[in-house]
Amino acid sequence: MNNVLCIFIINGHYLKECLCAMHPSPTESIEELSLQYEDDRNAMIAVADKDNFITYDEFYDELDNRLGIEQSMNMIFFGPPSSFLRLDADSILHILTQTKKYMIPIGRALLAWDIVTDGKTAAFLQGREYLAFGSLLDVVPEEDLYYVNFGDPSVLNHFSSHFIKLQPRKYGILASAYRRYYGDSWYHNSSFINELGYLLCGFPPSDLAKISPTIFKEISFETLSKTGKCNIKQAKALYSIAIHRDAYGEPYKWSSHEIGRLSALFTCIPKIxxxxxxxxxxxxxxxxxxxxxxxxxxxxxxxxxxxxxxxxTRRIYILRMQLKNTYNMNDVARQSGNSRTINQNIVLPFPLIIVTLTYFDF
Known part of the structure; x- marks a missing residue:
């Protein structure tokens, strides 16, 4: 027991001083002592700086708390740009590869493009980057696509073997980028033309017309089968080369081999x-x-x-002829008054095929 000096003061008046006895605190239990020891020991363990870690809680701290972690894709693409900027280029490429392109906003696509290119031109990208973006390349600035490095085999193989839903103008930009590397003499070599693939539809009809009939005959079946993605003017330019006597000749001379090779260009054949x-x-x-x-x-x-x-093929022909001769609903006269039902038989241009059409006229 320890004695201490006590001073008594009541209402601001001094009374007296005396010695007071102070009882010691009760002895701590072994469990409490062990907990204090653990706390002291843990406090001495070196912990890395917290800024070096990016946890999920920190990543989504700026978002609505009602959203769950399972909706992370929505958080990434519809959340604040600051959260999206924390992703590295490889993570963005992985996300773009596994995500449907039409669900990604244009703003996020452009932001992802800036992160992947790292402020540089498209000349530093390879085929895997273009594969991840896919149809999102349609929103990429044209001046960036003009510097696509077609000297890289992976880039040339990607654009030649994968059809991407791009605007025709964007394919023209890619064709211009190809011309930067290989010049204007590509149409003199069938090997270059066969490597183009879908890129062949990026060149204007005036350039396609420069292909000689002899070179055209050396174009592979795989390349000709991809000309179905060309517009009507490009297809007609190629068809005019195909019917040259030094190529495949007039249509009445064609065999199944020629029609099979020309593939989509057969659609340009004249009616006569x-x-x-x-x-x-x-x-x-x-x-x-x-x-x-x-x-x-x-x-x-x-x-x-x-x-x-x-x-x-014959079934497609019959179905298309049926659709051509079916009843046109634009011819239905709309009159005011009570509705009445009219039954009309439509005889299609094939035997034993009769369709009864019922419609309401108001």
Whole structure:
């Protein structure tokens, strides 16, 4: 027991001084002592600076607390830009590869492009970066696409073998970037043309017309099959080369081999030349080609040619002819008054096919 000096003061008046006894504090238990020891020991352990870690809580601290971590993709693409900027380029490429492109806002796509390029031009990118962006390249500035490095085999292989839904002007920019590396003499070498693939549809018809018939005949089937993505002017320019006597000649001379190689270019055949195609060659017309052909040209196939088509192609032909002759709802007269039901039989241009159409006229 320890004695201490005590001073008594009441209402501001001094009374007296005396010695007071102070009882010691009760003895701490072993459990409390062990906890204090653990706290002291943990405090001595070196801990790295907190700024070196990026936790999920810190990543989403600026977002709505009602959103769950399972909605992280929405947080990344619709959250604040400061959170998106914390991602590195490899993480962004992985996210873009696993995400549907149409769900990504344009602002985030441009921000991702700036992060991946790191303030440099597109000349430093490889095929994997373009594969991750895909159709998002349609929102990338044209001046950036002009510096695409087609000297890199991975870049050239990506754009030639993958069809990307881009505006025709963007494909023209890519064709200009290709011309920067290989010059204007690409149409003199069939090897260069075969390497173009889908990029062939990026060149204007005036450039495609420079391909000689001899070189055109050396173009591979894989490259010609990709010309279906070209516009009508580009396809007609290539078709005019194909019918040259030094290439494949007039359509009436074609066999199934020529029609199979020309593939999508067959849609450019004039109406008057359709009936002159040999019956043996008709078997090579694919359903995709007949689907893309102008429906006005379908009437010029003869009955013998239709019967010689392969079953799938003939079915497409019949369906398209049916759709061409079906009832046009624009002809329905709309009159005021009570509604009445009209039944009309439509006889399609094929035997034993009758469709009854019921519509309401108001």
């Amino acid at each position: 030349d359709i009936s002159s195609i040999q019956l043996e060659a008709v078997t090579a017309i694919s359903p995709e080609v007949l689907t893309a052909m102008n429906k006005e040209k379908l009437e010029y196939f003869t009955k013998q040619q239709i019967l010689r088509m392969n079953p799938k």
